[in-house]
Amino acid sequence: MIELDYFPDGACNVVYQVLQFHVGESWKIVYEGELICCMEKLDTLWYVKGKTVLSQELVEGIGRLIDRQHFNSFPVELKQHWEAYVQEAIAQGDKQYLVVCKDGIDFERFEKMFRAYIMNLVRDPWEIHFKVYNAIMSEDFEVFVKGPVLVY
Numbered sequence: 001m002i003e004l005d006y007f008p009d010g011a012c013n014v015v016y017q018v019l020q021f022h023v024g025e026s027w028k029i030v031y032e033g034e035l036i037c038c039m040e041k042l043d044t045l046w047y048v049k050g051k052t053v054l055s056q057e058l059v060e061g062i063g064r065l066i067d068r069q070h071f072n073s074f075p076v077e078l079k080q081h082w083e084a085y086v087q088e089a090i091a092q093g094d095k096q097y098l099v100v101c102k103d104g105i106d107f108e109r110f111e112k113m114f115r116a117y118i119m120n121l122v123r124d125p126w127e128i129h130f131k132v133y134n135a136i137m138s139e140d141f142e143v144f145v146k147g148p149v150l151v152y
Contacts, residue, residue, distance in 0.1 A: 001019065001020065001021050001022075001093060002019065002020045002069075002071070002093055002094045003017060003018070003019050004017070004018040004019075004065055004066065004069065005017060005018070006018055006061065006062050006065050008057075008058060008061060008106065009061070010064070016029055016030065016031050016058075016062065017029070017030040017031075018030075018062055018065060021025045023090065023091055023092055025095065025122065026038040026039060026040045026049055026060075027039045027040070027066060029054075029062065036054075037049065037052035037054060038050065038054060038061065039062060040100060041063065041066075041067075043125055046060065046062070046063030046066075047059070047060050067093065070094075070123055070124055071093070071124075072091070072096045074089075074091065074096065074097070074121075075089035075090060075091050076089075076120065077110075077121060078097070078099060081121060082110070082113075082114070084102070084105070085102060085105050085110045085113075086099055086100070086101060086102065087100050087101060087102045087103075087135060088100040094124065094126075094137075095124075095126060095127065095128055095129060096128070096129045096130075096131070097128065097129070097130050097131070098133075099114075099130060099131070099132040099133070099135075100132075100133050100135065100137070101132065101133065101134050101135055102135055103135035103136070104135075105135075107139055110132075111114045111132070111141050114130075114132060114141075115141075115143055116123050118130065118143060118145055119145050119146075119147075121148040122124075122145045122146075122148075123147055123148065124147045125146075125147050125148060126146070126147065127144055127145065127146045127147075128144070128145050128146075128147065129142065129144055130142065130144075130145070131145040
């Protein structure tokens with residue numbers, strides 16, 4: 001599950017919870033403990049599902065919050081960094097990623113490289129769990145990485 005908090009600009013003591021229980025499903029928007037709507041992104045635009053009406057400014061603000069999250073771009077970054085090794089990288093939440101390697105690679109060599117370098121790619125300040133499989137899912141390894149501590 002992914003849980004984000006959205007604080008609209010200029011609104012005092014107003015916070016919306018933005019929740020996604022499973023990757024790929026719509027985002028639930030909760031205000032004062034009540035589900036007010038679900039949101040999805042179609043092409044490049046965010047929209048509210050159903051008959052609930054939210055201001056366009058609120059929809060765009062919540063959409064920007066979701067789009068800015070590292071878990072949206074991190075799978076692409078993993079694939080680009082290990083282009084010769086990684087077939088697929090899938091965010092299973094903001095704390096867990098599934099990585100599937102390409103066929104024909106030296107899986108043991110990749111495991112050593114992955115373990116040695118992955119902490120350099122993680123930017124989230126919480127522990128991230130990586131489950132890495134070979135192409136035919138017959139071998140795997142797991143890595144837990146704690147990202148950098150952010151000081152504000």
